[in-house]
Amino acid sequence: MMSWLFGMNKGQPGAGDIPGLPLPPPPPSGGDDGKGGGDAKIGDKSGYRFDSAALERAAQAAKELESSKHAKDALELTKLQEQSKQLEFQGKIKEYEAHMEQLKVEQVRAAQEEKRKTLAEETKQHQQRAQYQDQLARKRYDDQLIQQARMQEEQLRKQEESVAKQEQMRKSTMEYEADLKHKNKMKRIEAELRGKAQVDRENQDLIREQIRLKAAEHRQTILESIKTAGSVLGSGFQTFISDWDKVTATAGGLTLLAIGVYAAKYGTGVGARYIEARLGKPSLVRDTSRLTVLEAVKHPIKTAKRLSSQPQDALSGIILKPELEERLRDIAIATRHTKKNKGYYRNILMYGPPGTGKTMFAKSLAQHSGMDYAIMTGGDVAPMGREGVTAMHKVFDWAQASRRGVLLFVDEADAFLRKRSTEVISEDMRATLNAFLYRTGEQSNKFMLVLASNQPEQFDWAINDRLDEMVEFSTPDLSERERMVRLYFDKYVLKPATEGKRRLKIAQFDYGAKCREIAARLEGLSGREIAKLAVAWQASAYASEDGILTEEMIDEKVSDAVKQHSKKVRWQQEQDVRLLGNLKDFKTAKDASTFTPPNSIAS
Template structure:
C-alpha cells in the first residue's frame, strides 16, 4: 500500500490479475509455546487482505490516486476537527462546571453571612431587651424609693394640714363659688361677643409638618363655619401644601411628587371649598403662585401682586430702618452707639438709589449691619464711610445672589423666572390665571364671599 503515501506513484505496479505470492512459512516453534500462535492463526482467512492489496494496486495505477489521497487526508482532518470540537465542548463544560461551583460557593457564603447577620441582630436585640429590662427595674426601684419618701413626708405634714384644713375649708368653698360665677359670666359674655361680631382668626405656621398644617386648616374651615358666624382665614406660604398634585409640569419640570397624605389633604380642602360661601374668606400668600394646583387657581377670585419696592418705597424703608437701628440706639437708652455728623436725609436718599432691586428684608439686614459695624468699631462711632462700605457689601452680595439665580436658569435680567434647558418658558401668575379671570362666573354675587 505504498501508493497511499505517494512513494510508488510513478512506478508501474503489478498487473491486476497477477497471482498473490504465498505466505511465508511460519518460523520454527519452540517446545510448548508454539502451539498457541498456531491455534490463533489457523482459522485466519487471507482473502480480504488479498482483495485489499489488489484494490490498492489498481488504485495506484489509476489517474485519480492523488485525488483519493487528498480525500483521505481531508476525511482525516475532518475527523480531527470533530475530535477537537468535542474537546472544546468538554473544556467548555468543565469551565461551566467550575463557574457553577463558584456560584454555588458564593451562594453558600452569602447564606452563611445572612445567617450570621441574623444571629448578630437577634443577639443584639436580646441584649438590648435585657438592658431595657434592667433600666426598667432600676426605674421601678427608684420610683418605689421616691414613693416611700413621699409617703413619709406626707405623713409628717398630715398633722399640720389637719389643723389648717378646718380653717381654710370654708374659705376655699366660698372662693370656688365666686370663681364659678365669674367663669360663667365671662363665658356667656365671650359667647355673646363672638356671635355678634365678625371673627378674625390668624393662623401662623407653627407646625413643622405640612400635613398637620393642612389638616388644621381644613378642620378650622369646617368647625369655624359651623360654630361662628364669619371667618377670615389667612394662609402664608400656601404653596407648601396647595401645590400641584402631578409632578409633570411645563413651567416647573423639576417639581417633586407630593405624598399621598398631602394629596388626600388637598382633596379634602378642595371638597370643602368647592362652592361659594358667605361664611368665610380665604386669603392665600405665596412667593411662587405657579406651584398652585389648577383646582386652587380655579377657586381664586382676585390676585394682588406685590412687586419689589420702588425708589420711593426703598427710601421710606431706608429711613425707617435707619431710625430704628441707628438713630434710636444713638439717642436713647445707654447711648453705646455714636453717630458721626453728616446729612442723614441725603445719605438715605443716596442709599435708596443704590439698593435698587433689593427687597425689604435685605434693606432691614443692611440697617442691622450698620448697627453691628458701629458696635464692633473701636470708638463705637458710625461714620459715613462705614455706611458706604456696608452698602457696597450688600450690593455686591445681592449681585452674587442674582448671579447664582442666573446660573441656575431661575431669573432673567429683569428678575423674572427663565426656563431651564429643554423646558417650556414659565408663565407669570397673571398669565396663568388670566383665562379664569376672563370667564364670567357667579362668584361676584353680593351674598358670596370671594375665596
C-alpha cells in the first residue's frame, strides 16, 4: 500500500505481469505547473518508477491520517487490505499454476491424441499396403490362371489338331483300303463273269438241247391230261343225262338250297327287328329302367331288386313349392290309377330353368306309377340326319312293345320340336318332327309323353296341341332353399360323418342356424346347384389335413358357388343378347342367298 502511495514498485511483480489483474492507471500529466511531474522520465529499469505527484498525495494523506483518530484503524485496515491483496495475488498465482498444469495436461493429451492419430494413420497405411499387396497377389494369381488357361487351350488346340490329323490320316487310309477292296472285288467279279460267259458259250448247245427236251415232255404231259379229263367228264355227263332220277334230285336240291338261303336272310332281319323292338334299347334312348335280357344276365341281383321294389312316393327326396308339390302329387296319383285301369295317359310339359327337378320328378313319377321310364335328349336327334325318322319310329315301336308302359321323357325338347315354318330348321329335322307328330297324334295306353324345355315358346303349334297339361318349375324360394340345404347337408355331410368309416368329421357349430344363413345367401340358385354345393363341402373336408369340415370351409364354398352363379347368369344374358342380334340379322337378310344361319340358331 505504501509503495503504491509513493509510486514505487521494486522487487515485486507488476499488476500487469499476472494474468487477470488490471493495470494501474497511468499517472496524470504534470503540465506547466513547474512541479516536475511532466519532466519525470522513466529510467532504463522497468522495475523502478518515481512519481512526485503521488508522493505529494501520499504526504498529504499521511498528515491527514496522523491527525485522524482513526489512524490506527486505517493502518490496520490498510494492512488487512494489503494482506487480502497478497492472498488474492497468491490465489491468482495458484490459478495460474493450475492453468499451466492444465495446459501441460492438455499438451500431453494432444500429444497422445496426435500419437493415436499417427498410429491409426500408420495402421490404415499398413492395411492399405496389405490390401494393395493382396490385390497384387490376386492379380498375379489371376494372371497365372489366365496364363494356365491359355496354355491349356493351346495344348487342347494342339491335341485337337493332332487328333484331326490322325482322323484325317485314318480316313485317308480307310478310303484307300476301301478303294483297293472295291478294285479287287470288281476285278474278281469281272474275272468270274468272263469265266462264266466262257463256260456258257461252251455249253450253249447242251443247254438248248435240255430246254427242248423239257418243253416236249411238258407238252406231252398236258395233252394226255386233257384227253383223260375229257374222257372222264364226258362219260360222267353221259351217265348223268341218261339217269333222269339224278337230274330231278339235283334240280330239287338246288331249288331248296336257294329257298333256304333267301328265307334265312329275310327271316334273320325280321327276327332282329322284332328282338330289337321287344328287348333292345333304341339308339335315341339315353337311359331307361326297362330291363333287357343282356342286362338281366349281367346284373341278376339288381334285376331282382328292381322287380321286387314297391312303388314309392313320387315326391320322395324332391323339394318344391307347396302348391307345385300338390299339383305334381295329383298328376302322380292320376297316372298310377291310369296304369291300373289301363286307361289313356296324358301328355305333360314341364318347363322352367335347368336344375329345378324336372328330370328327377319324371323318373320318380314312372317308379310311383309302376311304369318304365326312358329318357331321350332333343339334342341327339339333329346329328341323326336322315336316320332320324327311322330312329324315331324305333323309339315308339319299342315303347309300344312294353307290358308295363313307358314314360317317355324328352329333355331339351325344344332342340328338335321347333316351328316348322321357320327357315332355320333343316329338311331332315322337319321329317323327324313329322314322324314324331305322327306317332303322338292320338292318346296312347302304352306310353306317356313328358316333355321338358327351357324355352317352350319355340315349340311347333302341333306339339302344343298334343300337350294335355303344362307345369312350370321355378327356382326355389327361401323356404325351399332352406329345406334343400338341410336335406343335402344331412345326405352328403351328416350321414357320412356319423358312419365312422369315412374320413369326414364336422366341427361344433349350430347346424340349423348355419343352414338358414346359407339358404339366405343362395338366392337364385337351382336345386342342382345346391346339391353340388353340398358335394363340394364333402370334398373340401376330404381334402383337408384332419378331415374336419369347419364353418369357415362351408362359408368359402358358399361364396364360390354364389360367384359362379353370378358369372353363369351374366354369360346367359350376353348369349341372349347375341342370339337376339343374330335373329334380327337373319330376319333382315333372309332373302339373301349367301346368308348362313348361326350355329346356335340352326341347332
